[in-house]
Amino acid sequence: MSPPLLGVEEEVQSSVSSPSVECISENGMGLKERNYLGLSDCSSVDSSGVSSNLNLATELRLGLPGSQSPERETEFCLLNLGKLDEKPLFPLLPSKDGICSSSQKNVVTGNKRGFSDTMDGFSEVKGYVYTEKSWMFHEAGSDSESPQSVGHGKYPGNSGVNVILSTRSPGVQASVKQDEPANVLQEQPRATNGTSLKQTVISNNTTGAPAAKAQVVGWPPIRPFRTKTLAASSKNNDEVDGKPGPGAVFVKVSMDGAPYLRKVDLRTYSTYQELSSALEKMFSCFTLGQCGSHGTAGKEILSESRLKDLLHGSEYVVTYKDKDGDWMLVGDVPWEMFIETCKRLKIMKSSDAIGLAPRAVEKSKANNKKEFGYGC
Amino acid sequence: MNYFPDEVLEHVFDFITSHKDRNSVSLVCKSWYKIERYSRQRVFIGNCYSISPERLIARFPGLKSLTLKGKPHFADFNLVPHDWGGFVYPWIEALAKSRIGLEELRLKRMVVSDESLELLSKSFVNFKSLVLVSCEGFTTDGLAAIAANCRFLRELDLQENEVDDHRGHWLSCFPESCTSLISLNFACLRGEVNLGALERLVSRSPNLKSLRLNRAVPLDTLQKLLMRAPQLVDLGIGSYVHDPFSEAYNKLKIAIQRCKSIRSLSGFLEVAPHCMSAIYPICGNLTFLNLSYAPGLHGNKLMKLIQHCRKLQRLWILDCIGDKGLGVVALTCKELQELRVFPSDPFEAGNAAVTEEGLVLVSAGCPKLNSLLYFCQQMTNAALITVAKNCPNFIRFRLCILDPIKPDPVTNQPLDEGFGAIVQSCKGLKRLSLSGLLTDQVFLYIGMYAEQLEMLSIAFAADSDKGMLYVLNGCKKLRKLEIRDCPFGDAALLEDVGKYETMRSLWMSSCEVTLGGCKAVAEKMPSLNVEIIDESEQMEFNLDDKQKVDKMYLYRTLVGHRKDAPEYVWIL
Numbered sequence: 001m002s003p004p005l006l007g008v009e010e011e012v013q014s015s016v017s018s019p020s021v022e023c024i025s026e027n028g029m030g031l032k033e034r035n036y037l038g039l040s041d042c043s044s045v046d047s048s049g050v051s052s053n054l055n056l057a058t059e060l061r062l063g064l065p066g067s068q069s070p071e072r073e074t075e076f077c078l079l080n081l082g083k084l085d086e087k088p089l090f091p092l093l094p095s096k097d098g099i100c101s102s103s104q105k106n107v108v109t110g111n112k113r114g115f116s117d118t119m120d121g122f123s124e125v126k127g128y129v130y131t132e133k134s135w136m137f138h139e140a141g142s143d144s145e146s147p148q149s150v151g152h153g154k155y156p157g158n159s160g161v162n163v164i165l166s167t168r169s170p171g172v173q174a175s176v177k178q179d180e181p182a183n184v185l186q187e188q189p190r191a192t193n194g195t196s197l198k199q200t201v202i203s204n205n206t207t208g209a210p211a212a213k214a215q216v217v218g219w220p221p222i223r224p225f226r227t228k229t230l231a232a233s234s235k236n237n238d239e240v241d242g243k244p245g246p247g248a249v250f251v252k253v254s255m256d257g258a259p260y261l262r263k264v265d266l267r268t269y270s271t272y273q274e275l276s277s278a279l280e281k282m283f284s285c286f287t288l289g290q291c292g293s294h295g296t297a298g299k300e301i302l303s304e305s306r307l308k309d310l311l312h313g314s315e316y317v318v319t320y321k322d323k324d325g326d327w328m329l330v331g332d333v334p335w336e337m338f339i340e341t342c343k344r345l346k347i348m349k350s351s352d353a354i355g356l357a358p359r360a361v362e363k364s365k366a367n368n369k370k371e372f373g374y375g376c
Numbered sequence: 377m378n379y380f381p382d383e384v385l386e387h388v389f390d391f392i393t394s395h396k397d398r399n400s401v402s403l404v405c406k407s408w409y410k411i412e413r414y415s416r417q418r419v420f421i422g423n424c425y426s427i428s429p430e431r432l433i434a435r436f437p438g439l440k441s442l443t444l445k446g447k448p449h450f451a452d453f454n455l456v457p458h459d460w461g462g463f464v465y466p467w468i469e470a471l472a473k474s475r476i477g478l479e480e481l482r483l484k485r486m487v488v489s490d491e492s493l494e495l496l497s498k499s500f501v502n503f504k505s506l507v508l509v510s511c512e513g514f515t516t517d518g519l520a521a522i523a524a525n526c527r528f529l530r531e532l533d534l535q536e537n538e539v540d541d542h543r544g545h546w547l548s549c550f551p552e553s554c555t556s557l558i559s560l561n562f563a564c565l566r567g568e569v570n571l572g573a574l575e576r577l578v579s580r581s582p583n584l585k586s587l588r589l590n591r592a593v594p595l596d597t598l599q600k601l602l603m604r605a606p607q608l609v610d611l612g613i614g615s616y617v618h619d620p621f622s623e624a625y626n627k628l629k630i631a632i633q634r635c636k637s638i639r640s641l642s643g644f645l646e647v648a649p650h651c652m653s654a655i656y657p658i659c660g661n662l663t664f665l666n667l668s669y670a671p672g673l674h675g676n677k678l679m680k681l682i683q684h685c686r687k688l689q690r691l692w693i694l695d696c697i698g699d700k701g702l703g704v705v706a707l708t709c710k711e712l713q714e715l716r717v718f719p720s721d722p723f724e725a726g727n728a729a730v731t732e733e734g735l736v737l738v739s740a741g742c743p744k745l746n747s748l749l750y751f752c753q754q755m756t757n758a759a760l761i762t763v764a765k766n767c768p769n770f771i772r773f774r775l776c777i778l779d780p781i782k783p784d785p786v787t788n789q790p791l792d793e794g795f796g797a798i799v800q801s802c803k804g805l806k807r808l809s810l811s812g813l814l815t816d817q818v819f820l821y822i823g824m825y826a827e828q829l830e831m832l833s834i835a836f837a838a839d840s841d842k843g844m845l846y847v848l849n850g851c852k853k854l855r856k857l858e859i860r861d862c863p864f865g866d867a868a869l870l871e872d873v874g875k876y877e878t879m880r881s882l883w884m885s886s887c888e889v890t891l892g893g894c895k896a897v898a899e900k901m902p903s904l905n906v907e908i909i910d911e912s913e914q915m916e917f918n919l920d921d922k923q924k925v926d927k928m929y930l931y932r933t934l935v936g937h938r939k940d941a942p943e944y945v946w947i948l
Contacts, residue, residue, distance in 0.1 A: 218453035218860070219835070220722045220751060220778050223510065225536045225564070226668075227722060232591075233645055233671050
């Protein structure tokens with residue numbers, strides 16, 4: 001899943017607590033606002049890539065000591081950028097998992113959203129935020145909750161957490177740059193007396209489901225030369241081969257009328273329904289005008305074989321481009337086969353989808369629905 | 377032995393080649409010390425700050441080959457600031473001024489400037505071999521100087537260096553008279569190379585045995601090079617992208633088949649998987665295969681390739697091979713001794729495609745396995761125990777679970793027992809890197825069983841000082857200890873400061889040691905340099921002894937404080 005990009009570009013070795021200190025969510029104190037890290041505050045926010053809107057989605061979130069992570073239920077909407085008082089944009093770990101036990105060790109993630117809980121008396125603990133791999137995760141049904149780290153003992157605090165805030169431009173690994181730390185350091189909020197970190201975080205160790213992304217300085221221990229070279233190779237090979245390793249199947253998702261594309265990892269879903277919910281969440285804001293109340297219709301359990309049914313009431317259908325380059329309607333073939341052959345997804349207007357799925361047209365005609373489209 | 381003339385002893389010493397043995401020989405008596413030092417040609421210095429070039433030159437006037445290592449190992453992972461040190465210039469300068477007839481220089485993690493390369497190239501008439509590993513600070517201009525001036529150059533081996541590439545002309549700087557090349561490795565260069573010059577160079581190098589190309593060398597040039605150098609033993613392919621139906625590809629197939637001596641294959645920095653069948657003819661002879669820079673190669677194509685490699689002894693691969701692919705390795709590569717599995721997507725912890733299963737499969741199928749570097753999604757105690765039983769011969773065992781404090785996902789327990797089994801079973805273990813959720817217990821095991829352990833890397837582990845104490849007390853042969861993010865403090869650090877003199881170095885970052893503790897070590901042990909690396913400038917303002925130290929690097933030395941430390945390094 002190619003996430004929206006984080007603000008700070010370089011890897012930061014910070015002997016102060018992470019920048020999030022400044023923009024901490026203060027739910028534990030009764031406030032409902034969510035001030036996403038670095039949104040407007042950190043001038044180091046760099047919207048590399050598509051749109052700075054996307055940064056919001058992956059800002060690092062750390063909470064104050066004693067606070068618990070807030071519930072996140074509301075839908076993610078890319079366009080709700082400036083509205084900080086909107087509900088959180090995408091689902092994260094439920095708050096119960098935000099509770100940090102004293103014995104847990106944690107790892108910081110800069111790139112993905114995360115949340116942290118802090119514990120009183122944990123000033124010794126190093127703050128590392130484990131974040132979920134992606135917000136889609138939640139939808140996909142494979143919960144990443146149940147932090148498993150039976151942790152041991154204190155995690156020594158020291159002169160601070162090492163935070164990596166890195167962007168992930170497509171095809172580029174979070175590469176380390178060594179000439180930036182000073183800069184970012186200055187822009188970041190001061191240390192809490194420079195020694196201990198006041199935040200602790202849950203370490204989100206999951207088994208099967210895609211685990212959280214650890215972004216600690218120097219971890220995993222790989223030479224930057226290697227990551228840079230691999231990134232460059234991957235870029236080239238994507239053009240050659242068109243498909244990354246079996247671990248992930250990323251395909252671009254475009255939608256008519258949307259200003260930018262998204263990418264999804266098909267392997268994170270196991271059914272068409274999961275995919276469609278995810279897509280709907282991703283793009284619902286673009287069709288707010290049309291979807292209206294129908295937006296929630298997609299959450300109902302519907303037949304798996306017809307993805308279009310999930311966009312019940314909207315004018316959109318989901319199509320994909322297969323290995324041969326043909327545009328097909330999503331939902332016809334078994335899921336596993338679909339993953340193997342799908343190269344790209346496109347959400348198009350039903351009116352453009354004429355000819356793709358004659359059966360659909362017949363069906364709607366047969367059902368005597370309103371004009372073209374998969375009627376409600 | 378006193379009755380033998382010096383020449384005889386010298387002759388006897390000629391047969392003693394290992395550095396350790398020669399060092400031991402020199403300690404026997406004054407006479408042996410003298411004979412040994414005059415006959416010594418190869419010197420290895422594991423920490424360039426432990427000795428000065430002047431003393432080196434004074435002791436070994438016959439020096440021909442020098443190996444130097446600079447920055448501490450964790451510099452590889454960006455834990456050491458850029459200009460911390462490790463400059464080679466003073467060494468080259470001192471050697472140049474002396475009468476040393478240097479022929480070989482091997483550097484690792486050092487800062488090498490163009491100036492040093494130029495000085496090197498002009499100062500030693502018989503200079504033959506330059507090997508740079510993970511170095512930085514030079515450009516292709518420096519390489520041009522080496523090419524132009526070293527008339528008898530045999531080896532130019534650049535491994536994973538950060539080189540500022542000024543594009544291509546350096547290859548043309550090898551004079552027409554240069555015909556002595558045996559090994560040329562420029563795979564790490566990112567820029568264009570003069571392909572014509574490359575072809576001519578290879579043509580006039582009949583002794584060329586090792587050739588590793590960079591990404592900029594396309595398939596058709598590769599084919600031409602192979603036609604001219606069928607005697608190659610080690611080949612690194614740059615770009616391997618072509619239309620399988622093209623003439624160039626056919627020619628390549630023929631060229632490859634002529635290369636019956638190739639035993640080592642690497643590169644594939646760009647690869648079109650459907651062209652791999654051309655390689656099959658040489659796979660059967662390969663003993664080393666490095667595909668760790670070829671993410672484009674995976675799935676069935678990769679497995680098919682591996683299935684041809686029955687004699688493989690060393691395999692470096694990306695984790696997109698998957699557990700299933702490792703199963704194929706286990707079935708095919710019965711001679712396998714070394715396996716390295718790198719992550720293709722290191723920062724996406726969820727995507728690592730190998731787990732404990734792959735490792736268990738390999739351990740079961742490859743009983744000769746003795747060296748491992750394994751980046752994986754997860755590990756279980758049961759798997760480690762099985763691996764320990766299957767492969768008791770491990771010399772190097774480095775496990776990196778991408779989530780650094782992940783417990784055994786099946787039992788939710790720390791991985792103490794698993795690693796404990798490894799150290800108990802592998803009596804010859806010399807190098808160990810730990811990861812996953814670990815308590816003090818694992819260190820108890822290490823202290824108890826890892827008698828031959830020389831290098832230990834610890835991250836995000838342990839509960840208390842006891843962990844470090846178990847190791848320091850137990851591992852008698854420990855030379856390098858590097859620790860990050862563990863709760864070890866002054867009590868552990870100060871328990872036995874004399875121990876550090878028996879070791880090359882100790883690195884501790886993000887632990888609990890304080891400035892006061894470090895000062896105490898420095899005071900008690902004048903033969904150690906205790907360096908505090910602190911970039912945040914806190915040290916300037918707050919010299920409180922209770923202040924925790926972010927990074928400490930201490931090492932034994934014969935020459936006291938170094939003079940080239942940057943501002944943010946305090947040597948106590």
